[in-house]
Amino acid sequence: MASGDLGRDAAAGPLDLDDVERAAAAALPPEVWDFVAGGSGRELSLAANRAAFDAVFVRPRVLNDVSACDPGTTLLGRPVRFPVAVGPVAYHRLVHAEGEAATARAAKAAGVPFTVATLSSVPVEEVTAVGGAVWFQLYWLRDTGRTLDLVRRAEDAGCEALVLTVDVPWMGRRLRDVRNGFALPADVRAVHLGAGTSAAHRGDDGASAVAAHTAETFSRSLTWSSVRRLREHTRLPIVLKGVLDPEDARRAVEYGVDALVVSNHGGRQLDGALTAVDALPDVVAAVDGGCEVLLDGGVRGGTDVLKALALGASGVLVGRAPLWGLAAGGEDGVRQVLEILAAELTDALGLAGCAGVAEARRLATLRRGGPSP
Template identity: 70%
Template sequence: MGHGAEVPADQALCLADVEHAAAAALPAEVWDFVAGGSGAETTLDANRTALDRVFLVPRVLTDVSRCTTDSTLLGRPVPVPVAVAPVAYQRLVHPEGESAAARAAKAAGVPFTVSTLSSVPVEEITAIGGTVWFQLYWLRDAARCLELVRRAEDAGCQAIMLTVDVPWMGRRVRDMRNRFALPDHVRAAHVSTGSTAHRQHAGASAVAVHTGLAFSSATTWSSLAALRERTRLPLVLKGVLAAEDARRAAESGVDAVVVSNHGGRQLDGAVPSIAALPEVAAAAGDGCEVLFDSGVRSGTDVLRALALGASGVLVGRPLIWGLAAAGEAGARRVLDLLADELRDALGLSGCDGVAAARRLRTFVPA
């Protein structure tokens, strides 16, 4: 891939090292599926550019000798304010897929989010232990959707995360050019794909064809109300970028919102998530937690999100890089790096912990 000498993922010193190792390990069409965005990938690139433009204003003469990354997410203690984002079809990049990633999350003490399109059943993942959340796509068959919620509850999941920015899959041009289809050994454990997702389609992604058949494009606030009525688990809304939607979500009894543009994979041209975060956090108010997603690549990015109003972050692609490059050990290395980098960034910014980070000022050049 032209990255020069590769550093083994379990010895990586930064997430870029893990990314390079994953790019070298994966077939080109699978790498494109993981790395690509929608359209011209404007939002994919903008997520990173916008994060890099957020500068922190450190404080001095504060005692950071006991600097800690301990925090809470959805009311539960965590050693670092990070959760693993839902990512579909992880057996594409490693034979153990979600199982290996979930073991890494358990070892790091952070929540693992199971995708509706997981290639490993939720029951196998919760059996690993640790904190597990379940991500839900609203399906055309609403009854089937609510059955999935019951299944997640019965399996022991501790939160339901409804993704609301996918009425259909964005135009992911890399996958369309590759006529990307799932290999036979990778199947959605919770949603029947038949042969649709495994059969190449001219000028199209087979995964997009399948989700177009399975997902509802009529998901509304009424759908959310039905879900809120159905489950007593904490309810998280993922894919919120507008302050108005955050305010209505909080009024609807949602426990948390995730500020996310789906990692640049849905609407190309959508606002970078970090730019939307402050307004969403203000609109959500004190009763609704705010998480940040899309583009986190370092502990400094976690600190940026905390300073701008988030209580924690979701990390997706980097976990997949680690999984692709070195299985469970690679995924665990990603989480360890984020924890180490966050502690370093906290101390150097004059913060003795996560609460202090939320009081940091930021500067974005005009």
């Protein structure tokens, strides 16, 4: 698939992620762009994710030595250049022929983890061969044996963590895809789920083929006993992605989970679900240091990462933005996205009076209309 002009000025490159988003939208066919950009229902949660970040303001500190700002930290015990991981997004080959392999190379170059999805269009073995830190995102399948086979495959490939997505018993009603009758092209498939034509390729007016495929494949019976079984089955760190309720967060700690991702699935599941930004402080308080807490949904710049840190997160996942970079400029486009985030975060740290991530977590925040919880 042809790449677009990455940014407003090809010589200068994109100045921020909005430039990258525009370039990606111009590069992709409308139905593919809708698949990438869209949310569920009326897209209330999709819009709220961004609005929630915009409503948070940081109280900067002054008279601190910021001559050597360092955004480096650790995620899941591994050093990272800055507190960002590339989150799981399905079917990267929809937007670029090299797919997840190109995104993983860019993440390695940026010094951050890459999360390969169950619905990846490139095998996990090819992704880990890149050599960076790779996490494996896991959907619980109707066939538990196949699910545990995927776990073993991820372990054998060298993945460093399992990210169990817990908010998708089935795919939310994504009306853009329904209206487009969206289906995968023949050369893009979920390579971890077997060969052959699947429901994801059978287009039909007024229906999403991708949603039909997940309805056939994903378990609707994922429970805490499944989490216990996964904990007994693997020694890898387990991350639960899709937690918004503090009681669920407390229970996750009891079940030996290593980290949580506070997330409403980028506004693509329950429309009207609480935003991650709004849920984060209560989740952080509930786990009380018992596990790491990450956030995703709506992150569009380094100041958003700073705000997430100030609200208690260990770091953030970014999903759509790297995919925009991949669509607009391939591997180099993803690198630009991650370098923009790193530069903006370093700038935000210094201007907030923070020499590093630890200081950022002590910043006070205010929400428009009142203090943050």
